[in-house]
């Protein structure tokens with residue numbers, strides 16, 4: 321793992337939460353992006369080299385909608401940047417972790433991503449992300 325890249329926060333409404341985080345962090349949201357594969361719209365804030373990613377569901381059956389129904393709004397995942405995502409996925413699999421996708425998939429903010437099953441990470445959903453080449 322290279323460094324903490326971002327913290328993903330599940331929210332019910334970006335139109336409510338973007339101004340809230342702008343006020344909280346004293347910085348503007350610099351990007352909003354729809355990620356079709358995850359059925360979310362994301363909004364990004366930059367804080368001292370790391371990012372906060374707000375996630376609003378676009379689908380009542382989507383993962384974020386389900387998460388909010390079960391646990392409410394809040395921290396959804398922690399993302400680490402890696403230099404070689406395939407090598408890191410192989411290393412983690414060999415170390416006994418379970419990946420939620422076999423291949424890196426396109427994520428927000430020009431990244432290839434892979435999630436780890438929270439069952440063996442102390443219930444924390446971990447995302448690996450690598451800048452698209």
Ligand code: ZN
Pocket residue numbers: 326327328373397399447
């Ligand atoms: Zn993320």
